[in-house]
Amino acid sequence: MWDASKCDLCGDCLVKCLYVDYDKDRAVAEIKALMEGRAAEILDQCVTCCACREYCPTGADPYDLILKAQERFAAFPISKEAAAAFDLTSAIPSELIPGDPEKPVLSLCVMERQLPEGALDSQLFRGMTIVKGGDYFCYIGYVHVGKESPIAKNAQKFIDKMGSLGKEVVFLHDDCYAMTHTKVKDYGIVVPFKYMHIFEYLRNYLRNHISDIIKLNKKVAYQRPCASRYTPEKDALLDEIFELIGVERVRRKYDGETALCCSGPLINVDRERAVQIQARNIDDAITCGADALITLCPMCDRVLRRPTSERGLNKVFITDLCRMALGEKPFPA
Ligand code: SF4
Ligand code: SF4
Ligand code: SF4
Structure with a gap:
């Protein structure tokens, strides 16, 4: 705050x-x-x-x-239609798919449709209870509409909903982790349940299955999402994941503190500017010798799907990268 x-x-x-x-x-x-x-x-x-x-x-x-x-000042130049469409996010149908009571809950927030095909069809998530849809929306995405009040208004509701699960929660969406770990403190909200970021979950899983890992021996560039600005300390977990699976994170201009936005929020506001930002970002990854761009935010993954493919750069969602190291799918050619 x-x-x-x-x-x-x-x-x-x-x-x-x-x-x-x-x-x-x-x-x-x-x-x-x-x-x-x-x-x-x-x-x-x-x-x-x-x-x-x-x-x-x-x-x-x-x-x-x-x-x-x-x-x-209603200054973020988003159209009324796009803002109204965003307001429907919390109405996305919700579902709780029960799993092994001993395992934590995996929260997809409202991101299921943005995930790469088959992303959840993995040993990584076997037996986990899964929650998804508007009831589990964390609201911090309203920053991309230029609004803070919906975040403040719904913060307690979000925490109560996640707490009602009565289990440890693994947040797949970086936004939800940023909301739970940092943003709700602005509103004096205490989080009454245990939670972890998907990076921590993946790191733990890989540590526990070290003998199943086939090192990938690839160079990758990382697309750091904006929500990580609220929780920059977890970057160390990503480095540990990369080390465990034999991946080198290329040193590039637009990573860490100087990461560029995937420009998703700009696409419907100023398409030309968004495309320029994406080109700078992807060209930087290619120049640095990356074999793929690794995404964490499912929205970034979807937004960058076409621009990376048009420039001939592979793009891999972080959980899929771990699946590749576990032999579940091949690294893209
Ligand atoms: S960076 Fe400097 S000017 Fe900006 S808010 Fe912080 S202290 Fe103020
Ligand atoms: S990088 Fe992804 S998470 Fe960040 S602003 Fe762009 S869409 Fe949002
Ligand atoms: S750093 Fe990002 S959020 Fe801050 S003023 Fe610039 S564009 Fe806006």
Whole structure:
């Protein structure tokens, strides 16, 4: 949550923003305007990637300031139709598929249709209870509509729903983990259940099945989703997964703190800009010698499906990459 008392007006948040070209003076002027309740150009230019939250060295959370101002001024240039369509997310039909009571629940959020075909048909998830659909939607995706109030309004409902499962929850969607692990603290909500990120689950599974792993010996580029700006510390888990399965994470311009958004939120707002960002991102991965782009967010995976294929770069969802190392499917040629 935005904390003005932590802001020393250093300007780093918007100087580092990869979607505008502000010097320090301009960045500070933008932040000052927002702090004083005025509109600022960044509200229109922001692609809702959440990165400035991570760039801020003092933890002032400038993205929360920007997001709330975007909502107040209706500044994120999304069409009324697209915003209304997003409002239907929570109405996506829900289902609980019971599994082994000894195993944790796998939450798909509302992402089942975005997953690559057959992604769940794996030893990785055998016997797990699966929950999916609007009842399990975490609402943090509203950042991509330029709105904060639906997140605040529904945070407790989401936590109560997950808690009602009475079991440990594995979050497949990075958004849900960001919401549970970090965002709900903004609203004073205490999480009453145990949970883990899919990275931790995969890392544990691979550790426990080490003799089944066939090292892939591939180089990969990673597509870091925006929700990871709320939980950057779990990057170390990904590195451990890559090491376990014999994959080298190429050092590239757009990874870690300087990751680029997949541009999903921009596609229906400014298609030309979205396509340019995707091209920069994919070309960077290719230049660095990656055999594939690895995705974590199912939405990024879907959004980048066509642009990666058009540029001849393989794209592999993280759970599928682990399945390849377990001999369940081949690495793409
Ligand atoms: S959310 Fe991303 S695009 Fe928006 S101001 Fe912050 S860094 Fe820039
Ligand atoms: S929000 Fe953080 S990064 Fe931005 S000006 Fe304030 S202290 Fe600096
Ligand atoms: S669509 Fe994916 S990369 Fe793009 S902003 Fe959302 S999570 Fe981040």
